[in-house]
Amino acid sequence: MKKILLIITVFILLAGLAMSQDKPASLGFKPSSYYTFSWNTTFTMGDFNKWVGNASPAGFDLGGRYLIKGGLAAGFNIGWQRVSQMYGYQTYIGPDGTALTATNYRFTWLVPFQGVIAYHFIPDRMVSPYVGLGIGGDYMEHHLLVQEYDLYRTRWDFSLTPEVGAVIKFGYFSQWGALVAFNYKYTTNKIELYNDRISKNLQMLNLKVGLSLMIR
Amino acid sequence: MKTKILFFLLTGLLAATACSKYPPESGRLLEDLAIYTKYDITINFNDYKTFAVAPSVAYINGKDSASITTPEAMALLSQISQDMHNRGFTAPAAGAKPDLAINVSAIKNTNTTVYSPGWYWGYPGYYSPGWWGYPGYGYGYPYYPAYVTSYSTGTVLIDMIDLKNPTSDHKVMVRWNALIRGLLTSSHSLDDVLKSVDQAFKQTPAIKTTSK
Secondary structure (H helix, E strand, O other): OHHHHHHHHHHHHHHHHHHHHOOOOOOOOOOOEEEEEEEEEEEEEHHHHHHOOOOEOEEEEEEEEEEEEOOEEEEEEEEEEEEEEEEEEEEEEOOOOEEEEEEEEEEEEEEEEEEEEEEEOOOOOOEEEEEEEEEEEEEEEEEEEEOOEEEEEEEEEEEEEEEEEEEEEOOOOOOEEEEEEEEEEEEOOOEEEEOOEEEOOOEEEEEEEEEEEEEO | OHHHHHHHHHHHHHHHHHOOOOOHHHHHHHHOOEEEEEEOOOOOHHHOOEEEEOOOEEEEOHHHOEEEOOHHHHHHHHHHHHHHHHOOOEOOOOOOOOOEEEEEEEEOOOOOOOOOOOOOOOOOOOOOOOOOOOOOOEEEOOOOOOOOOOOOOOEEEEEEEEOOOOOOOOEEEEEEEEEEEOOOOOOOOHHHHHHHHHHHHHOOOOOOOOOO
8 A cells, every 4th residue: 555655645746746847937927925725534544553554535525825026936735635445243341341342433533634835846847746735623523333322532733744745737828727646644633432542643645636726 | 707606616515515424335234234242340150050932932022022932032041041051051950040041132123213221120020039049039130231222133142140149129130142134134944043042142252150
């Protein structure tokens, strides 16, 4: 999985650089700002992966970037994500003499919000690769469902998200384009619902594919 | 400007329609059996030796409540008895009072949705303390028991009662209770229920005795 994601990342950057070199610099425009809306697929990592192992395509991300100087941009990201997995019969033992055996469903629902800085290597080209860093937080709900019971905890956290990606205009002068990006996210969030296990510092990888709207 | 507004309207609409918090697959959870048990952690089951299982099951279905001895009910009682034997407990001598008594209830459906633990005591087939040899006594829990707020999905309840140590306030205590839930929401066989009884014992390893 990590190799595939690495290949995707390298491909995005190389494709962007290659496509940007084969046309005159006069073709295209540098936007003053742009907005993105992307479909987000999440791959949980570490302890988070033990809670929910499935990759989850249930997520959206809305972002805005304002080019400050040259290729340097600042903006925001907000979103919505959910990772979930059904587990077969498992037994949970409580400290007070209780025990429960049942199928269960685990999911985490999160609302990320971050301030972002990004650097676009060639912001005026049709394919504009960038690297960025998001700093912010998440609101997370961790749910353990057994029959109609819903055991859950809510937590806020601090998060860091380095990201690589590219904004690809549909034409040299088109306002509309595509966004392809990949990021790693580190959070200080934790899960305390499962057999007294505490999963700390939840981490994930995200693949974002979507639309972008560029403002001249 | 219009394009920007259109972009935010479209993305907002798409996000709002897709942002369901609960995954749709979670609805199937009610179809599976759940086995929930709780026991009194202050006692040692090794202090008990003999047991008796009630001769019938209290079947609770509103006005149709009854004491039943159908083949399914007898298989259920037999399975509980077998599990107790497997844990080292034996039948009492003829005429002797057992150390532990076991009452079993099968709840099909009721019209109310909120119950307190023990509400099923007194239904036909749920044997009273008097029947077990303590006339004038009541039942009690020394701990907060395993229970659910709605039994409408079909539930088997098993109560293990301590006849050896009646309390000074005229109560006999339930030391272990188990509930097997989800019986009416899908096609569960008798075998599924009997396996669930085994599981109820399996997840309570404290229920065992080597007492002679």
